[in-house]
Amino acid sequence: MGRKKALTKEELFQATGQLIRTDGIHGVHFKKLSEKLEVGRSTLYEYYRNKDQLLIAYLREIMNEMNGRIESIPHHLKANEKLRKFLFILLDHAQIHQVERMIRDIQTSDQELAAYYMEQLAEEHQKAYQIMIDWIEEAKRKGIWSAEVDTGIIADIIFHAILFPYKNKVGNEQMADQILNLIEHGVAENKMTK
Numbered sequence: 001m002g003r004k005k006a007l008t009k010e011e012l013f014q015a016t017g018q019l020i021r022t023d024g025i026h027g028v029h030f031k032k033l034s035e036k037l038e039v040g041r042s043t044l045y046e047y048y049r050n051k052d053q054l055l056i057a058y059l060r061e062i063m064n065e066m067n068g069r070i071e072s073i074p075h076h077l078k079a080n081e082k083l084r085k086f087l088f089i090l091l092d093h094a095q096i097h098q099v100e101r102m103i104r105d106i107q108t109s110d111q112e113l114a115a116y117y118m119e120q121l122a123e124e125h126q127k128a129y130q131i132m133i134d135w136i137e138e139a140k141r142k143g144i145w146s147a148e149v150d151t152g153i154i155a156d157i158i159f160h161a162i163l164f165p166y167k168n169k170v171g172n173e174q175m176a177d178q179i180l181n182l183i184e185h186g187v188a189e190n191k192m193t194k
Contacts, residue, residue: 007039009061012047016058028055056117063124066093070128079139084180086132087158091172094162132158145184154183 015036019028028051034041048054069089073082136154139145145154161179170178 007037007043007047009047011037012044012054013058013061016054017062025055060117060121060124062093063121066090067124067128070131078144079135079142080144080180080184082135083132083139083158084176086135087161087179088172088176090128090159090162091175129155129159157183 012033015033016028019032019036023032030041030044030051034044037043044054048057066089070086073085073089075082077085133151133155136145136151136158140147140151157179161175164175166175
């Protein structure tokens with residue numbers, strides 16, 4: 001049995017994230033969290049009434065963190081470099097997709113609160129997406145990327161990179177570099193003819 005001790009929100013969210021990564025969304029239970037954090041379950045109930053509230057708050061926290069990192073990307077960088085950093089941040093927060101998808105299925109007793117959080121998350125999601133669209137358009141306007149390729153296709157490739165399982169083998173930084181290299185240079189081998 002866990003002892004009664006104070007927890008920080010960061011400790012609770014860190015343990016929640018670890019459980020999501022190792023056991024999946026359905027593996028997150030207050031019993032497992034209390035064991036991991038070495039506290040009694042009653043301590044967890046002081047923060048959230050149930051698992052659903054915790055997961056919604058966790059997702060909102062990591063979404064805010066992700067958008068804060070995106071907004072801190074230096075504006076003076078070339079658009080393609082900003083997009084490279086954007087993609088790395090997105091890959092670094094890939095658990096957002098898993099948790100967000102599952103929250104839609106959460107059967108919380110507080111549907112009004114869940115709806116409010118989902119609305120907030122949708123706004124944060126849209127904000128990140130719009131930043132990406134603006135930078136893609138900037139890259140096209142400045143001749144860094146071809147204006148012939150549809151912005152929506154580029155955006156989909158970047159935004160849906162979190163679903164690519166290969167990132168687990170190569171790591172987020174290399175994955176971001178590979179995807180941006182693919183977008184910028186294609187896959188054809190460039191051979192200069194003399």
